[in-house]
Amino acid sequence: MSRVAEATRPAARAVPSARAFRLREWLEREAVFSWLMLAPPLLFLLLFLGYPFCYGVYLSFVRRPVAQPATFVGLNNFLNLYNDAIFWQAVWNTFRFTAAATVLKLVGGLGMALVMHQNFRLKGMTRALLLLPFIVPTVLSTVAWQWIFDPGMGLFNRLLMFLDLVKQGPSWLGNPTLAMVSVILVNTWRGLPFFGITILAGLQTIPDELMESATIDGAGWWGRFRYVTLPLLMPVIFIVTTFSIIFTFFDFQLVYVLTGGGPANATHLMATYAYSVGMSSGQMGMGSAAALAMVPVLGVVLLAMSSYVRRR
Amino acid sequence: MARNHGSDGSTSRRDFLKLGAVGAAGATVGAGWRPRKAEAKPEKITFLRESSYVKEFDEHFNKVLIPRYQQETGIKVVYEIVAAGGSAVPRTVSIVESKAPVDAAWVQQEWLYREGLLDVSDIAKDVGKQQGGWYSEIEGLSVWEGKWKSVPFGNIGQCMVYRKDWFDQVGATTFPDTWEEFLEVGIKLKKAGHPYGMSMGHGYADNNSWLLPLLWGFGAQVVAKDGKTVTLDSAETARAVDYVRKLYKDACLDDCIGWLDPHNNKAFLTSQISATNNAMSILISAKRDLPDMGKVIDHALNPKGPKGRFHSFVPVTHGIFAHTPDPAAAKHFLRWLMDPKQVAAWYRSAQMYHAPFLHAYDKDEEWNKEPRFKPYQKVLETGKLVSWPAAADRRFGEVVNKWIVIDMFAKACTGTPTKTVIAEAVTGLKQIFG
Numbered sequence: 001m002s003r004v005a006e007a008t009r010p011a012a013r014a015v016p017s018a019r020a021f022r023l024r025e026w027l028e029r030e031a032v033f034s035w036l037m038l039a040p041p042l043l044f045l046l047l048f049l050g051y052p053f054c055y056g057v058y059l060s061f062v063r064r065p066v067a068q069p070a071t072f073v074g075l076n077n078f079l080n081l082y083n084d085a086i087f088w089q090a091v092w093n094t095f096r097f098t099a100a101a102t103v104l105k106l107v108g109g110l111g112m113a114l115v116m117h118q119n120f121r122l123k124g125m126t127r128a129l130l131l132l133p134f135i136v137p138t139v140l141s142t143v144a145w146q147w148i149f150d151p152g153m154g155l156f157n158r159l160l161m162f163l164d165l166v167k168q169g170p171s172w173l174g175n176p177t178l179a180m181v182s183v184i185l186v187n188t189w190r191g192l193p194f195f196g197i198t199i200l201a202g203l204q205t206i207p208d209e210l211m212e213s214a215t216i217d218g219a220g221w222w223g224r225f226r227y228v229t230l231p232l233l234m235p236v237i238f239i240v241t242t243f244s245i246i247f248t249f250f251d252f253q254l255v256y257v258l259t260g261g262g263p264a265n266a267t268h269l270m271a272t273y274a275y276s277v278g279m280s281s282g283q284m285g286m287g288s289a290a291a292l293a294m295v296p297v298l299g300v301v302l303l304a305m306s307s308y309v310r311r312r
Numbered sequence: 313m314a315r316n317h318g319s320d321g322s323t324s325r326r327d328f329l330k331l332g333a334v335g336a337a338g339a340t341v342g343a344g345w346r347p348r349k350a351e352a353k354p355e356k357i358t359f360l361r362e363s364s365y366v367k368e369f370d371e372h373f374n375k376v377l378i379p380r381y382q383q384e385t386g387i388k389v390v391y392e393i394v395a396a397g398g399s400a401v402p403r404t405v406s407i408v409e410s411k412a413p414v415d416a417a418w419v420q421q422e423w424l425y426r427e428g429l430l431d432v433s434d435i436a437k438d439v440g441k442q443q444g445g446w447y448s449e450i451e452g453l454s455v456w457e458g459k460w461k462s463v464p465f466g467n468i469g470q471c472m473v474y475r476k477d478w479f480d481q482v483g484a485t486t487f488p489d490t491w492e493e494f495l496e497v498g499i500k501l502k503k504a505g506h507p508y509g510m511s512m513g514h515g516y517a518d519n520n521s522w523l524l525p526l527l528w529g530f531g532a533q534v535v536a537k538d539g540k541t542v543t544l545d546s547a548e549t550a551r552a553v554d555y556v557r558k559l560y561k562d563a564c565l566d567d568c569i570g571w572l573d574p575h576n577n578k579a580f581l582t583s584q585i586s587a588t589n590n591a592m593s594i595l596i597s598a599k600r601d602l603p604d605m606g607k608v609i610d611h612a613l614n615p616k617g618p619k620g621r622f623h624s625f626v627p628v629t630h631g632i633f634a635h636t637p638d639p640a641a642a643k644h645f646l647r648w649l650m651d652p653k654q655v656a657a658w659y660r661s662a663q664m665y666h667a668p669f670l671h672a673y674d675k676d677e678e679w680n681k682e683p684r685f686k687p688y689q690k691v692l693e694t695g696k697l698v699s700w701p702a703a704a705d706r707r708f709g710e711v712v713n714k715w716i717v718i719d720m721f722a723k724a725c726t727g728t729p730t731k732t733v734i735a736e737a738v739t740g741l742k743q744i745f746g
Contacts, residue, residue: 065706067408067428080743085736086714146575151567152584171566173513176726179570260398260514262715263570264722279402280713282424282706284409 059288066282077289087290089265090273094294097184097269098248104188106241109195110233114225116196117203127197134193142257145186149173149258173259176266183255183267187248195240202236203229242305249297270294354641356388360407360417362400363393364662365593372661377654381645389645397573398516401713411635415642419462419631422453423699424709429461430632430639432646436460439650444672452697453704454629462629463650466659466666467695469688470521470626472615473580473594474587477608478506487612491526491555494615498563501586507565509585512556512722515573517626519718520698522589522614524624527552527717528700529617534717535745539702542741544717545734548619553721553730560725569722581605589614591626592665592685611687613694623695628666667692707744716740 026032060077062070081087116127133141148155149172157169172182206229214224252271255261261268261276270293278287364370370393378389392414394400400420407414408428419429436454440446450464474487482500498508511518527534532548535541560569565585568576576588581597583605588594592611599606614623630649632642649655652672659668660678667688668676679689699708711717720737724730 065424066405067425084743085739150578150582151565152579153582171570173570174565174567175570259570260572262514262572262719262722263512264719264726265715275402276713277710279405280398281710282405283710 056288056292059285060292062285064283064285066284070285073285077286078293080286081289081293086265086268087270087273087293090261090268090270090290091293093180093266093268094249094270096180097187097251097267098245100184101187101191101248102241102244104184105191105195105244106237108188108192109199109240110237112192112196113199113203116200127200130196131193133190138190138253139257141190142186142254145182145258146173149182174263176263179259179263179267183258186254186258187251190254191244191248195244198240199233199236202233206232238308239305242301245301246298249294249301353385354387354638356390357416357642357645358390358392358414359645360392360394360404360414362396362418362420364665365396365591366596366662366665369658369662369665372658377649377658380654381648384648385644387641387645407633408635411633414633415636415638416630416632416646418465418628420628421709421712422462422629422631423704423706426456426461426706428634430634430636430643431459431461432463432632432643433460435643435647435650436463438647439463440670443652443670444674445670447669447671447692447695449625449695449697450627450629450669452699453625453627462631463646464669465628465630465650466664466668467692468517468591468626468628468665469667469691469695470517470589470591470623471687471691472522472587472612473590473592474610474612475506475608476610478504478586487610488615491529491615491617495555495559495563498559498587502563506586507584508559508563508587509565509568509571509576509579510559510588511571511573511576512560512569512718512725513571513575514715514718515571515575516712518571518573518576518588518590519715520712521624521626523556523718523721524696524698524700525614525622526556526617528622528696529614529619530555531617531619533701534711534741535699535702537701539699539705539707540745542738542745544720544741545738549734550730552617553724553733556721557724557730569725592663592688595682595684596663596665609684611684613687613690621694623691624698624700625695627669627697664688710744711741714740716744 027036059070061072061074063073063076064070112130116123116130120126147153151157151169151171151174154169154172156172157166160166160169170178173179210228210232211224214228219227250271251269252275255267255269255272256275259267261272270290274287274290274294277283277290281287361370361373370391373391378391381387381389394403400418401424404417404420405425406412407417408425419425422429436446437460446464450467454460454462454464472487478501479485479487479497482497482504484497484500488494488497501507510522512523513519524534527549530548530552532546532552533543536543565579567579568585568588571579576585576590577594577597579585580588580590580594581602595606595609595611598609614621616622630646632639632646636642649658655668656673656676659666659673660676663682664673664676664678664685667673669692674689674692679686697704698712699705702708716737720733723733723736
C-alpha cells in the first residue's frame, strides 16, 4: 500500500504542474491573451454603452410615456418627427452650429498652435492659461458668458459702446441670428484649446531638419507651412476634427444653460430637442427616436475616420 | 441549551453550507437596496425639492423641521435639493423611471407621471378639512380619476413687478388696469429709457405667467374644456399676437425674447427694466441687497383684457412615489409636514412666497407684514392652471416643454406674420392632441 502510494506520488505531483504549465501556455497564446486584455473594456462598453444604446433603439419603436407601459408603434415616432417642424429646425440648427464651430476651432486652433510653437517669454504660463476654457466646467463658464452677453452690463456691449462703434449694443441672446452666433462663439472658445494643444503636439513631432532643408531650398514661411508643416500635420488635424465634429454635434450643456434652445427655437439643437421631448415632456419613445436620429451622422463620421486610418 | 448544529456539537458540513448560503445572501442584500418591512421603522425618509429662491425657506426645513421630525420619530429626513431653473422635472421623471430611492417630492408637472405616484386622498382630504378647505382650481391638478395624487402646498405667485418711481415719472401713479393701458405707459417708459422686460424665452414660469393670462384675457384658449379640441386658431388669438408684437417692439427691451427664468430678475435688479412678470423674489432680493431699490418696487395684478383678468399658477404640490419601500412611513411624514404646527411656520419662513392653497391662510398675519406682497395672495382668486380650461394632463406637459404657445408669440416678435405663427402653433398642438 505504502509502496504503491510512494510510487504514485511523483506522478501525482507532476499532474498539477503539467496542468499549470498547459494553462500558462494557453494564456500566453496571442489570441487568448489579447481577448483577456480586451474583456474588461469590452464588458464596460457593453454594459454602459451597449445596453443604453440598445434600450434607446427599443424605446424609439414604442410609445412609452413615463410611468406607463410601452406600446409597440413601429416607425410612428420617426414619422411624427418627420412631420415635426421643430425637429427639422433643430436638425438645420445642429448642422449650422457644428459646421461653423468646427471650422472656427480648426482655423483658430491651428493659429494658436503655430504661435505656441514659437519661443517667447512666459510660454509655459501662456500655454497653461490657454487651456482654461477646456478645464472650467461648461455650466460654470456658460453662466459667465451669460453676463458677457448681457445687453446692458455685458462686456461685449460695453466694449462696443466704449469704442463708439454703436450707441446701443445689440441683443446677443434675444436676436435669433445673434443667439446662434453667440452659442457658436462660446462653443469655439471652449473647444479651441483642444485643437490648439493637439495640433501643437503634432507640430513638435516635425523634425527641425525638414524645416532647415526646406529653408536651404529657398522656401519662405508660407512655403514651409504649405509643403512641410501642413502635410505632416494632416493626420493630427483629421483626427482632432473628427472628434470635434462628434463632440459639437452632440453638444447639449452649453445651449441648455445659455438659451434653452430659444429664442423661438433659434438655437434648439437635436440634443436639446431630444432632451426636452424625452425627459421634460416625458415622451421616452419620441425622445429616443429624436436622439437616435443623430446616429447616422455619427456613423458617416466614423466611416470617414476608419477609412482614412486604413488608407494611412 | 439547544443546539442547531451537528449532534456532537460540531458544525456539520451541511450546516456549514446552509450558514454560508444565508451569510452570502445577507451580505448581498446588506450591500445594496433592500425592501423595508412595513412594520419596521425606516431609518430615513428622502424628500426632494427644487431649491427655493428664498433661502430662508430651505433653511427653515433644514434647521427646524428635520431635527423636529427626527426628535419626534427617530427617523432621519434627507432633504435632497435640485437646482431651480428647469432641472427638477427631468430629475423627477428619472426617479419615477429608475425607481430611485426617493420617497416623497415636490412633484413638478405631476401630470407627466401620475401613475408613478401613490394615492394620498386621505391626507389631502384631512388637511383640507382641518385648514379651511382647498382652492378648488388646484384640484384640477392634484385630483386625477377621483384620487388625490398629490397634496397641494402653495402657488409661487406671478404678478407684475414694477419700479414705482419710474412709473410715477411718466404719470402712471397707479399700475395700468388693462393691457392697452399697460402698452401706453410702456411706450412712454421705453422712450424715457426704462423699457419693460417681459420674458418670452424657453423658461418655465415667467413666460407662461403673463402670456397665457394675456391670451385668456383676450378671449382665446389653447384647447377647449374637453381637452381634445384645439381652439387656438381664432380671431382673439390673432389680436393677442398682434398686441404682444406691438408691446415687444414699442415697450420692451429687445433681449427679453430670449430670456430664461433668472434673466428678468437680473435685468430688474440691475435697473435695465422698469417692469416684468415675476414671483416676489425680486423684492425680497432688493430689500436684502439693494435697500434703496427695495423702497421703490411695487407689485400689481396682471392687467385685464377684454374678457377679464387672469393669472396662471406655478403650483407646488407634494407627492409620494409609488415605489417607496415604506408607503406608511412616507405618508406619515407628509401628513406631519402638512400639519398646521409645521406647515404654518414653513409658509411664513418664506414670507408666503408659496401662497397657500388652503383658505385658512387667506388672512394670515404674515400677509400684513409686507403689504406689497398682498397681490400674490389675490392671484389665487383669478389663477388658473396652464391647461385651462382643460384639465391638466400629460399632453399639456408637451405643450409647455415644447414652448409651443410661447414660441408663437416670440416668432411674431421676430417679424413672422400672425397667420403663420398661429398656423405653426396649431400644427404642433394637433400633433399632440391628435
